[in-house]
Amino acid sequence: MISVPRLYASQCAKSINCEPLAKGINALEADEKLNILGQVQGAFMIGDAVLNIRWAASEAHKRKIISAITCRMVAVNKFPHDLSMALAEMVIEEVAGTKRCKKCNGTGEVFSKKQSKYNQCGLCKGAGQVTMTHEKVLSQINNHLRNNGSGLIVSKEDWSKKYYDFWMEYVDELHKAEADAARYAKQLLRRIEDSWCEVG
């Protein structure tokens, strides 16, 4: 069974070089891949978008999610538009950014010569990604605000008292949406594998 990351990454490679797909079994597989991706998108639109951002580096999905979060922050949280957009950029960065851990190169494990075995990476705690500190997130938000020319700056105090909890809620929600979509994709991949076994 191919993994969910490979399922998403494979459409990326295809769209970059636009080569025709191989015939026969490969073409069938490609059809089925598209079919699965379509089903996941239909059932878990947000989670599917996060998977596309993480594994296929999809700019289109990134813009879509950022604008969806921005709209909701403006409508529900009553945050200013420019600030909402900066917060949304950093929600995506936190959830699906590609900040690969430099120590383990994204694998989450580091080889210890002394013990001659792999150990969990101490820097990323096995996640393969470096999570940003609160201060780092805030400074990035302010960078976005500066680049947008909005003239707004979020102070450290406002960040922790007014915005951080809301920002984190969006982060948690996207993590959950992604996990749901990935679980469904896995289920569909397994079902196809099972049906091949029945035929064979």
Ligand SMILES: [Zn+2]
């Ligand atoms: Zn690491």
